[in-house]
Amino acid sequence: MRARLGDMATYAGLALLAVFFATPFVWMTSLALRTPAEIYRGAARLIPDAPTLDNFARVLSDPAFLVYLWNGLKLSAFGGALAVALAIPAAYAFSRLDFRHKQATLVAILAVQMVSPLVILVPLYRWMERLGLLNWDLSVIALYGALGMPLAVWLLKVAFDAIPREIEEAAIVDGAARWQVLTRITLPLARPGLASAFVLAMVTNWSQFLIPFILLERDADWPISVAIFNFAGSVSASTTQLLAAACLIAVVPAVAVFAALQRMIVSALIAGAIKG
Amino acid sequence: MTARGPAPADGRPWPWLVPAVLVLAAFYAVPVADVLRLAFSDATLVRPPERWTTAALSALLADPALPAVLRTTILFTAVNVIALQVFGLLIALTLVRGEARGLRGMTAFRTLVLAAWVVPGIANGLIWQMLFDEAPYGTLNSLLGLAGFGPVAWLSDPEMALVSAVIANLWQGTAFSMIVFYAARKGIDPVLYEVAALDGASPWRTFRSVTLPLLRTAVAVNTVLVTVQTLNTFDSILALTGGGPGRATEVLALFTFNTVFYNLDLAGGSVLALMLFVVAMAMAVLVHGWLGRAR
Amino acid sequence: MKRLTLAALLAATPAVAQDLVTRDRVGLPDAPNVMTFRLTPYDLYSADAATAEHFAGLFTEFIRARPDWRIETQLQTGDIGPEQARLLQQSQAGRGPDCAMVDSSQLALFRDMGVLQPMNMVFSQDEVADLFPYVREAVTNEAGDVLAWWWFTDLRVLYRDTSVVPEAPATWEEAQAAARAAADAGREGLLFNAGRWEGTAFDWLANFWAQGGRLVDDAGAPVFGAGENRAAFLAAIAYYRDLVESGAAPARVTSITNYDAFNAAAAAGSAAMFVGGNWQYGQLRETLPEAQFANWAVSELPGPTADQRATGTGGWAIAALSEDPAKRALCGEMAKEIYAGPGNAYQGLLPTSAALYDEYDAYDGPEFDLFAEALRNGVARPGAAIYPEISNQIQILLGDVLSGSAEPEAALDAAFEAAKAAHARQ
Numbered sequence: 001m002r003a004r005l006g007d008m009a010t011y012a013g014l015a016l017l018a019v020f021f022a023t024p025f026v027w028m029t030s031l032a033l034r035t036p037a038e039i040y041r042g043a044a045r046l047i048p049d050a051p052t053l054d055n056f057a058r059v060l061s062d063p064a065f066l067v068y069l070w071n072g073l074k075l076s077a078f079g080g081a082l083a084v085a086l087a088i089p090a091a092y093a094f095s096r097l098d099f100r101h102k103q104a105t106l107v108a109i110l111a112v113q114m115v116s117p118l119v120i121l122v123p124l125y126r127w128m129e130r131l132g133l134l135n136w137d138l139s140v141i142a143l144y145g146a147l148g149m150p151l152a153v154w155l156l157k158v159a160f161d162a163i164p165r166e167i168e169e170a171a172i173v174d175g176a177a178r179w180q181v182l183t184r185i186t187l188p189l190a191r192p193g194l195a196s197a198f199v200l201a202m203v204t205n206w207s208q209f210l211i212p213f214i215l216l217e218r219d220a221d222w223p224i225s226v227a228i229f230n231f232a233g234s235v236s237a238s239t240t241q242l243l244a245a246a247c248l249i250a251v252v253p254a255v256a257v258f259a260a261l262q263r264m265i266v267s268a269l270i271a272g273a274i275k276g
Numbered sequence: 277m278t279a280r281g282p283a284p285a286d287g288r289p290w291p292w293l294v295p296a297v298l299v300l301a302a303f304y305a306v307p308v309a310d311v312l313r314l315a316f317s318d319a320t321l322v323r324p325p326e327r328w329t330t331a332a333l334s335a336l337l338a339d340p341a342l343p344a345v346l347r348t349t350i351l352f353t354a355v356n357v358i359a360l361q362v363f364g365l366l367i368a369l370t371l372v373r374g375e376a377r378g379l380r381g382m383t384a385f386r387t388l389v390l391a392a393w394v395v396p397g398i399a400n401g402l403i404w405q406m407l408f409d410e411a412p413y414g415t416l417n418s419l420l421g422l423a424g425f426g427p428v429a430w431l432s433d434p435e436m437a438l439v440s441a442v443i444a445n446l447w448q449g450t451a452f453s454m455i456v457f458y459a460a461r462k463g464i465d466p467v468l469y470e471v472a473a474l475d476g477a478s479p480w481r482t483f484r485s486v487t488l489p490l491l492r493t494a495v496a497v498n499t500v501l502v503t504v505q506t507l508n509t510f511d512s513i514l515a516l517t518g519g520g521p522g523r524a525t526e527v528l529a530l531f532t533f534n535t536v537f538y539n540l541d542l543a544g545g546s547v548l549a550l551m552l553f554v555v556a557m558a559m560a561v562l563v564h565g566w567l568g569r570a571r
Numbered sequence: 572m573k574r575l576t577l578a579a580l581l582a583a584t585p586a587v588a589q590d591l592v593t594r595d596r597v598g599l600p601d602a603p604n605v606m607t608f609r610l611t612p613y614d615l616y617s618a619d620a621a622t623a624e625h626f627a628g629l630f631t632e633f634i635r636a637r638p639d640w641r642i643e644t645q646l647q648t649g650d651i652g653p654e655q656a657r658l659l660q661q662s663q664a665g666r667g668p669d670c671a672m673v674d675s676s677q678l679a680l681f682r683d684m685g686v687l688q689p690m691n692m693v694f695s696q697d698e699v700a701d702l703f704p705y706v707r708e709a710v711t712n713e714a715g716d717v718l719a720w721w722w723f724t725d726l727r728v729l730y731r732d733t734s735v736v737p738e739a740p741a742t743w744e745e746a747q748a749a750a751r752a753a754a755d756a757g758r759e760g761l762l763f764n765a766g767r768w769e770g771t772a773f774d775w776l777a778n779f780w781a782q783g784g785r786l787v788d789d790a791g792a793p794v795f796g797a798g799e800n801r802a803a804f805l806a807a808i809a810y811y812r813d814l815v816e817s818g819a820a821p822a823r824v825t826s827i828t829n830y831d832a833f834n835a836a837a838a839a840g841s842a843a844m845f846v847g848g849n850w851q852y853g854q855l856r857e858t859l860p861e862a863q864f865a866n867w868a869v870s871e872l873p874g875p876t877a878d879q880r881a882t883g884t885g886g887w888a889i890a891a892l893s894e895d896p897a898k899r900a901l902c903g904e905m906a907k908e909i910y911a912g913p914g915n916a917y918q919g920l921l922p923t924s925a926a927l928y929d930e931y932d933a934y935d936g937p938e939f940d941l942f943a944e945a946l947r948n949g950v951a952r953p954g955a956a957i958y959p960e961i962s963n964q965i966q967i968l969l970g971d972v973l974s975g976s977a978e979p980e981a982a983l984d985a986a987f988e989a990a991k992a993a994h995a996r997q
Contacts, residue, residue: 010377021388109296118508127310207393255390
């Protein structure tokens with residue numbers, strides 16, 4: 001009975017929150033379904049008189065839009081993967097080794113996270129120009145790797161800390177080297193943590209605006225987070241309905257990647273529970 | 277016990293840290309040094325530095341707008357950091373509970389929260405600007421009107437505008453804390469909860485004695501990360517209010533952005549950039565102290 | 572010979588025409604000469620399909636006549652400030668495009684930085700002489716070089732719903748009275764930009780300029796807070812403040828950061844009058860039902876007296892950034908043959924030279940007579956590097972005063988001090 005009441009409270013709380021989180025999407029969907037003539041009708045016409053899928057068709061039939069989506073996915077996914085890859089050994093050291101100034105080093109790495117791209121934007125542009133790295137997707141990916149890595153170090157350290165040392169020690173007793181322990185035992189067990197770290201890094205990259213804007217000069221290289229503003233204006237007609245449609249479509253790939261990883265996180269947790 | 281392999285507590289850390297440190301140095305060392313140099317120069321965006329000077333520093337410190345901007349920044353950041361974590365923790369724990377009970381719709385809800393997170397910052401500002409529209413036909417005010425509440429001056433009233441900016445930021449930012457807390461909560465050994473249940477502990481007591489203490493590291497880390505993110509938020513505010521009315525929603529990051537890109541004042545922008553970093557760093561040191569105490 | 576073959580190829584196969592305009596180029600992919608062109612997303616790559624198609628046609632025709640050229644296009648986003656700053660950065664570093672669209676308010680800065688290259692070979696003296704004076708001044712230097720082609724201009728006008736406000740108010744007083752009456756009848760009397768963005772300062776400045784006010788002196792130093800300018804500035808603030816305090820304008824104006832808000836208010840039938848851009852006339856025609864649109868009329872912005880009128884004029888220019896004469900020429904020809912003429916006529920944008928109004932039927936509507944009339948009182952934003960900061964200060968000041976957070980005199984003092992301090996460091 002008490003659990004039942006708890007379930008009801010859970011649903012009530014989530015329903016309230018769901019309204020908050022869903023309202024902007026409902027509104028965007030309403031806008032995306034409108035014809036230009038109805039775009040200024042406000043909320044009174046939440047469901048348009050003449051709903052149309054034209055806006056979605058228009059956005060999707062623009063070959064450039066798909067290129068922007070692909071660019072966004074490529075930069076953010078590889079950037080996130082690189083961040084996690086760089087963070088794994090560091091996080092492992094912070095979790096498993098004892099050394100002097102460990103806490104200070106950890107905070108120092110996190111301090112780098114505090115240097116926002118905005119803070120170093122102009123010098124960064126000049127530095128990348130001097131290195132000849134402008135207009136190159138790999139340099140943006142590498143930069144995303146650097147940007148996301150400090151956070152990934154912290155998350156992975158927490159994940160590694162949660163894995164009992166005894167499991168590793170058994171392997172070490174059997175003569176395995178540390179890196180073998182890491183790759184064969186620790187990483188598989190840390191899959192949920194790895195997936196979370198990757199998702200966090202990837203999504204942060206997905207909505208990055210300043211870095212691709214400044215480092216990629218050709219619009220064909222732009223990710224969707226920059227290019228979406230091409231749908232934001234026109235002198236002769238309102239394009240709000242197109243912007244809304246573009247936003248909704250742009251959200252889909254990132255959510256899809258997350259949904260895929262979510263299954264992995266959950267299944268890894270279950271596997272871990274059985275073993276433990 | 278460890279006659280052969282290395283003990284867990286020894287080993288040289290540097291081979292493990294080299295990739296991370298190298299990449300950070302490659303991208304940050306020169307630009308950060310450059311920011312320091314520019315802050316003490318007379319450079320503009322279109323003119324290279326010609327001489328060393330503290331003019332930019334003293335001009336900005338004497339700028340009567342700075343106290344207001346800092347106040348707005350601290351208010352905006354503090355409220356967001358607290359609210360983001362309370363929301364994030366609440367949602368994460370509710371989701372875990374719902375999943376444990378096998379309730380339906382948990383994935384859908386989590387996906388919804390995450391979807392808000394992947395909306396680009398400027399688009400977030402544009403969407404909320406339409407929702408907050410104070411015209412007689414404005415979305416939120418129309419809805420409130422139906423429920424019998426008077427119109428709210430969401431964006432035209434200086435104090436309300438800051439609240440609105442926080443709401444828009446919460447909508448987008450909660451997902452991050454939710455994931456961090458969700459992962460941390462899942463990492464807690466279920467046996468502890470079984471023991472608590474056997475002891476007949478109330479949910480609140482379980483939360484206080486088991487969940488919260490074990491989430492302490494996650495909360496500390498998340499506080500730092502969310503603070504930094506919030507401090508650096510400017511794109512959504514730029515699109516939502518532009519920093520107005522007046523300077524009511526102009527946070528330090530937006531002030532910096534305007535200084536560099538509209539005023540072309542690179543030296544001043546660099547000073548502000550350093551200030552932004554110092555504020556973030558101060559927060560981190562505070563949390564570090566707290567972490568140290570917790571150990 | 573090669574050129575001939577290419578021309579024949581272009582003319583012979585209509586299928587190729589499709590491929591002449593792609594998302595990143597105009598012309599054949601293997602054309603020997605390349606010019607890079609950075610443009611806004613409003614025309615060739617407009618989100619509005621009809622506009623994009625029309626410009627694709629114009630560009631196709633243009634490149635067919637020059638088969639050995641290919642224009643590599645680069646988009647800039649609608650975020651003008653950072654985009655133009657980025658363009659200037661790149662040009663100074665020698666990595667800028669050969670040809671680019673430059674916002675008219677940024678022309679002076681680009682000119683002072685020495686990145687604009689003359690396009691004299693394209694524009695005759697007569698054509699330059701036919702430009703509106705403020706345009707001519709902005710695009711030429713002392714030597715008479717044509718450094719850019721300002722291809723369309725815009726201006727601010729007063730829109731009114733004639734079913735509520737039958738007569739066009741000519742003075743501030745009349746405007747406030749009409750707006751009050753409309754507000755009493757349940758409408759939003761007079762709407763204008765007062766949020767934190769460039770449009771706010773720009774639209775409001777007409778009231779300052781109408782009294783002969785000047786923002787900067789000849790050396791580009793701010794002077795708006797002293798002497799006669801100060802009086803004019805305070806009078807113009809008082810006009811806006813009285814509008815809000817009397818309820819003639821709703822308090823929500825301090826949240827308006829977008830001209831689209833006026834279109835929406837017109838469509839919803841909530842607004843009686845608004846201060847808008849000339850381009851909105853076409854937008855209203857597109858979005859309002861015919862009967863409703865028939866009620867809307869435009870007039871010159873009201874002034875302190877019926878004889879003192881002004882309006883802010885903006886628009887975009889195309890400039891050559893390359894030193895290569897052939898590219899400079901192509902850039903100028905493109906501005907002239909595509910944008911300034913047929914492109915403007917299609918979009919209903921206002922040409923910058925009087926002759927073009929007669930040349931195209933698109934400008935036959937009665938609204939264009941009014942626009943041409945009002946343009947005689949047009950004032951461009953000062954081509955001074957300090958202007959963006961002055962604009963910023965005006966936006967802050969109006970937001971503070973209209974939301975009741977500051978008194979006009981004190982706000983003006985603060986704005987003037989801030990502008991002077993910023994200027995001293997430039």
